[in-house]
Structures are given as C-alpha cells and as structure tokens.
Amino acid sequence: MAITLTFEHKIIPTDKQGYLLDHLLWQKELALVMAENDEFELTDAHWEVIHFVRQFYLTYNTSPAIRALTKAMKAEFGEAKASSRYLYKLFPEGPAKQATKYAGLPKPARCI
Amino acid sequence: MISSDTQIEDNLSQNNGLAIINSKAPFSSDYGKDALDVALIFGSFEQKVSLFFQGDGVYQLIANQDATLVSIKDYLKTFSAFKFYDIEDIYVCQQSLVNRQLDETFHIEDVNVLASVEFGLALNRHQHVLRF
DSSP states (O other), X not given: OOOOEEETTEEEOBOTTXXXXXXXGOOHHHHHHHHHHTTOOOOHHHHHHHHHHHHHHHHHSSOOOHHHHHHHHHHHHXXXXXXXXXXXXXXXXXXXXXXXXXXXXXXXXXXX | OHHHHHHHHHHHHOOOOEEEEEOSOXXXXXXXXXXXXXXXXXXXXXXXXXXXXXXXXXXXXXXXXXXXXXXXXXXXXXXXXXGGGTOOEEEEEHHHHHHTTOOSOOSSXXXXXXXXXXXXXXXXXXXXXXXX
C-alpha cells in the first residue's frame, strides 16, 4: 500500500512505510501532516522526543535505536524521561521507530 | 617477571566478548561501515564489544574527513555516539600510526594507543574476533 504524502501542494517522497527519503525536507508542519495521516496525536511530550531524535541524527548521522535513545535522553532530560516505559507510553508502536518517522529521519536500521 | 605473568594470565582468563578489528580505510569500501553496524547492534543488545584499529583502519579515527565530497554518508560522525551504546574499549595500533606518519590525535576521545605487543594482548582478551 503506497501512501502518498502531500504537503503544501507538493508530493514529498517517502519510503513504503512513510519515512521521508530526504530528511532536509522536514519541518514541523510536515510532521503534523504525517501524524494526522496516521491518526496519531502529537503532544508537547512527543515533540520533545521528536526534536531530540532529530538533533541526535544531525549530530551523529544515525537514527538511535531504543537503547541508545534512552541513554542519550537520560543525559539530556534526566532519569524520569529516560525509561523505555515512558517512551513506549508516548510511542506505543516503538519509540525509535515512530519518533524518527515524525522527525523526518530514515527508519533506524537496527530497529527495536 | 612473576607479576607480568600473572597479569597475562588475568588478561587471558577474562572473557571480554566481541572484538572488532578495523583494518580498512574508511571510504574506499564498505568494510568500516559494516563494522560499525555490527558494533552498534551488539551495543544495542547490551553485548560487550571492543573496537580495534590497525593497518589502514587507523584512518577511520583521523579527524576532518569529509565523506560528502565523495557522496558517501559520513559514518565516522557516528563514532561520537559510542557512549550511548556502551562502547568504551577502543584500541589503536601505534605502529600503524607511525608507519603512516599520523599523529595520535583522533576525532573521538578515550582512544587507547597500544604498542604491537599490548595490542595483541588486548585482542587476546576477547573470545570472539571479527575482522573487517
């Protein structure tokens, strides 16, 4: 099932699962459209993770898998937000998988 | 002499998981990227992994390389994220640096420069070795 992502009257190229092929096309409004297509609501807590994941990618050139994500979040936000429990509550289908999607990044290759 | 023998025995008796040897320059082949992927997978599953750089592999640790000039994703940037994957044991062969007239300055911190004998001993502490 191919999903076409249209944004501001333009077609944004994605892979089969809806991840952007070019992360430079990302912007917040585009993420909102992507989430809406998935019927997924983004709260401030979601945005915090999304921005964090995007910054991780821009710094290290890789999308973090869940364990690296929790370790990195711990360094940034402290213990409370650094558990996989917290992250799975926000992103039930898998924090690394879902957050990278709305952050406009490739799906993590080492994906859990 | 006794103390150094004991030291060696101690080292040999330790089971230090997986060692990955990087022996190729970073962007002329996929070996370095493949080695990195294996290291990060092991790290993601809390498996102990150590990285060894020797031969042309030492070029992977040299700073200020721009892979985008040859249209390749710069996977060396990912080395700075090792701490999030519990990859802390990083060794480089001193002789390989000397042979290539490279300084002991790297783009990541906490790299252990070892003379050939120590490099070999460190490698021997591992139960499994993968060479890329």
